[in-house]
Amino acid sequence: MNNDIKDYILKQINESTKRTPRQSDMKDRPCVLFSNKNTLEIEHIFGNKEDTGRAEYIYKILSLIKIKQNLKFILFLDDYTKSVSNNDVLSLCFAKLTNQNFITIPNLHLLIGFVDRLFNEVSKYDIPFNKKYNKTLFAGGANCEFGETRSRYIFHNHDSNKHHKIVVNNEVFRMPIKNQLQYKYLINIDGYGLCYDRLYWQMLSNSVPIYVEKNTKIQQIPDILIHENKNYIHSTIDGLEEKFDFLQTKDGQELSEYIINNNKTFIIKTFSPNPQVASFNILQFIFDNLENKD
Numbered sequence: 544m545n546n547d548i549k550d551y552i553l554k555q556i557n558e559s560t561k562r563t564p565r566q567s568d569m570k571d572r573p574c575v576l577f578s579n580k581n582t583l584e585i586e587h588i589f590g591n592k593e594d595t596g597r598a599e600y601i602y603k604i605l606s607l608i609k610i611k612q613n614l615k616f617i618l619f620l621d622d623y624t625k626s627v628s629n630n631d632v633l634s635l636c637f638a639k640l641t642n643q644n645f646i647t648i649p650n651l652h653l654l655i656g657f658v659d660r661l662f663n664e665v666s667k668y669d670i671p672f673n674k675k676y677n678k679t680l681f682a683g684g685a686n687c688e689f690g691e692t693r694s695r696y697i698f699h700n701h702d703s704n705k706h707h708k709i710v711v712n713n714e715v716f717r718m719p720i721k722n723q724l725q726y727k728y729l730i731n732i733d734g735y736g737l738c739y740d741r742l743y744w745q746m747l748s749n750s751v752p753i754y755v756e757k758n759t760k761i762q763q764i765p766d767i768l769i770h771e772n773k774n775y776i777h778s779t780i781d782g783l784e785e786k787f788d789f790l791q792t793k794d795g796q797e798l799s800e801y802i803i804n805n806n807k808t809f810i811i812k813t814f815s816p817n818p819q820v821a822s823f824n825i826l827q828f829i830f831d832n833l834e835n836k837d
Contacts, residue, residue: 544821544824544825544828545765545768545812545813547768548764548765548768548813548825549828551764551767551768552646552764552825552828552829552832553832555645555646555647556646556829556832556833558644559633559634559644559645559646560629560630560631560632560633560634560644561632561633561833561834561835561836562631562632562633562835562836562837563615563632563633563835563837564576564615564616564617564632564633564634565632566586566587568617568630568632569587569589569617570589571627571628572619572620572621572624572625572627573588573589573590573591573594573597573619573620573621574588574589574590574617574618574619574620574634575587575588575589575590575594575598575601575602575617575618575620576588576589576615576616576617577602577605577615577616577617577618578613578614578615579610579611579612579613579614579615580612580613581612582606583602583605583606583610585598585599585602586615590620594620597620598618598620600651601618601620601651604651604654604655605826607823608823608826608827608830609827609830609831610830611830611833611834613835614633614830614833614834614835615633615835616632616633616634616635616833616835617630617632617633617634617635618634618635618636618648619634619635619636619637619645621636621637621736622637622638622650622735622736622737622739623636623637623638623639623640623736623737623761623763624636624638624639624640624643624645625640627643627645629642629643629644629645630644633646633833633835634646635647635648635829636648637649637650637651637736637763638650638736638737638761638762638763639761639762639763640760640761640762641759641760641761641762646829646833647762647763647764648764648825648826648829649764649765649822649825649826650739650763651739652739652740653739653740653818653819653821653822654819654822654823654826655819656818656819657740658740658743658744658814658818658819659817659818659819661720661740661743661744662743662744662747662814662817662818664719664720664721664744665720665724665744665747665748666747667721668720668721668724669724669747669748669749669750670724670725670749671749672727672749672750672751672799672800672803675724675725675726675727675749675750676725676726676727677727677791678704678705678706678707678726678727678728679705679706679707679726679727679728679729679730679753679783679787680706680707680708680709680723680726680728680729680730681696681697681706681707681708681709681730681732681755682709682711682717682718682723683709683710683711683732683734683741684710684711684734685697685710686734686735692732692733692755692756692780693732693734695780696708696730696732696755696780697710699780699781699783701783701784702784705784705787706783706787707726720744724748724749724750726750727750727751727799728750728751728752728753728776728787728790729745729748729750729751729752729753730753730755731745731752731753731754731755731775732754732755732756733756733757733758733761736761736763737758737761737763737766738766742754742766742769742775743810743814743818746769746774746775746806746809746810747806747807747810749803750803751775751776751790751799751802751803752774752775752776752802752806753775753776753777753778753783753786754771754775754776754777754778755777755778755779755780755783756778756779756780757771757777764825765813765825768809768813769809772798772802773802773805774802774805774806774809775802776790776798776802
């Protein structure tokens with residue numbers, strides 16, 4: 544496992560509160576109270592029917608790892624803990640605000656092997672950078688929680704000869720990764736939470752990820768290791784034309800080559816032997832270091 548991820552996890556654990564949670568501690572947002580007596584159990588679910596289904600799904604995942612006897616913890620079910628105040632009990636989540644004292648675990652797309660399937664598509668269909676369309680591509684839904692960034696991007700008057708925008712709906716139309724890989728520059732925009740899979744398969748490819756108005760107030764694993772001008776190009780919506788013009792220069796082409804090569808190293812270092820196994824290793828490391836202190 545990446546040592547930087549280990550250090551980040553241990554730092555989170557050291558900064559977290561470890562008091563044994565009770566049902567009365569479940570508040571603010573959908574969450575589930577787990578306890579491990581002889582086996583892992585769901586003690587209580589705070590949320591609606593959909594939250595109950597997600598909690599049971601997560602239970603099946605956690606049942607695949609070793610959890611210390613008598614450990615009790617709360618796990619928040621949202622993509623990130625948007626309106627949850629800090630608490631004084633042991634709490635886990637998929638992503639958190641930077642000022643929160645929760646412990647982040649890998650997201651569900653990593654844990655269920657969905658990212659593995661996307662990686663296989665990239666390996667099968669990707670082409671060299673110099674054979675791709677010299678354009679940006681955004682293929683995604685318009686829904687977004689962070690200042691409506693996606694809809695603002697979609698309706699912004701960018702040069703359509705340089706920037707393609709495909710509005711998709713996962714239930715009706717999706718643009719295959721095979722088609723997206725035809726473009727040199729792939730746009731990533733946060734939706735209801737941080738990226739669950741898009742940025743990772745972009746980083747595996749021979750394309751350059753461009754992150755538009757990245758949300759810097761949220762943290763998740765392994766995104767804390769991903770940095771501007773090392774793993775992606777950052778741009779504002781208004782500044783995309785200027786950023787694209789820079790990428791056509793010698794310096795821009797050198798930066799693109801650096802990012803592509805660096806990302807391949809990152810993927811090997813972070814996701815070997817594959818994203819699902821690597822994520823379960825991270826999950827096990829987290830639980831190996833958790834404890835209740837009252």
